[in-house]
Amino acid sequence: MENWNSFLAFELHLIPYVVITLLVAFTVHEFAHAYVAYRFGDYTAKNQGRLTLNPIAHLDPFGTLLIFLAGFGWARPVPVNRFHFKNPRVAGILVSIAGPLSNLLVAAIGIFLFFIFIRAGVFGLIPVAAANGLETFFNLFVRLNIMLFLFNLMPFPPLDGYRIIEDLVPPRIRPKLTQFEGVGIVVFLILVITPLGDRFFYPLLQNGVYSVTDVLVAIFQPILQL
Template identity: 60%
Template sequence: MAFTVHEFAHAYVAYKFGDTTAKDQGRLTLNPIQHLDPFGTLLILFVGFGWARPVPVMRSRFKNPRLAGVLVSVAGPLSNFLLAFIAFGIFYFFVGVTGGVGVPPFIIDLLQMIVYLNVLLFVFNLLPFPPLDGYRIIEDLSPNHVRAKLTQYEQYGVLLFLIIVITPLDEYTIWPLLQGGMTATNQAFSAIFTTIFSIFS
């Protein structure tokens, strides 16, 4: 669900800005079969790290490539943020308001997993490493001369990123960033829903 909504969001925003590439390839859909990468999905199940099929985007079809590019890139992580926000709200209501009375335990576990995975994807995809969305955002916001340099060395950035992810280096680089971002996001969710439910209680 998290991967499907993420990729659909990219495709939908690109389509709204005039790029029909994803739609023409059947990617403007919430059907997970169209978005899941077989190998990436297997790795998720057995290794805990994987990916979906990236949505094809042709920035040349945008009237304003930089603005549209940024919004298309932001759409994916933002969709995960919204999924996590909604699931956290339901979880908070069940546990914080009703005390979980009458709620099957698997529902609570499912909501916690939805929050965890979507917050993880939200923070992870905003990291400034190629080929993640955070890198694409920086690329689109950069001046032309900086963007040219980024494009020139992007392949090395991808290689470096993969080395970091699949080696113990992630414990000292990416994982602290993820933990900090996830903690901050969950604290923000908690503060928001505590305030909301205190107003109406």
């Protein structure tokens, strides 16, 4: 067991919670991309079966594996055809940001439900082991969704943050960004899977997760008078 834990980003007893969280987080994230694109007139994702809440349609093997090994990852990108948008730049930004925002919304729902359970006294009505397991699940569920929200907003290809930058820059700059996209992906992977990640990605993500969590908690606590 100790040998396995040395290779995984999560302890073995947390893996079921991680799996459930990823099925929800990745599915909602990619569905949000597909839905917003569909609403703006691009049926590409819908025609390829991606406008669905079926997790199988969205999981990426490598991105999912990386979650267990490195603590973060991604799903299979939703195909988007910008030529179907009346206003490609605005629609492109909204489609790109829809995924990360959906993870933030899911995290907020998780915190809200956790406080509802506290308010209703659920944790006192169930066995201690079950209460501890439920609390652990909520903690992981919220943390991973916020992490995916922040991670996907980073300005590196192929993440959503990079796509947003592509649509924000002047049209004449976009082709130049595309030329260096392959190099950007390589640089991104080097930063993520090498010890450099310990100095850049992990501290940034962890601090961001704590900050966003504190904000969400500060919003819901007064509402539920906890």
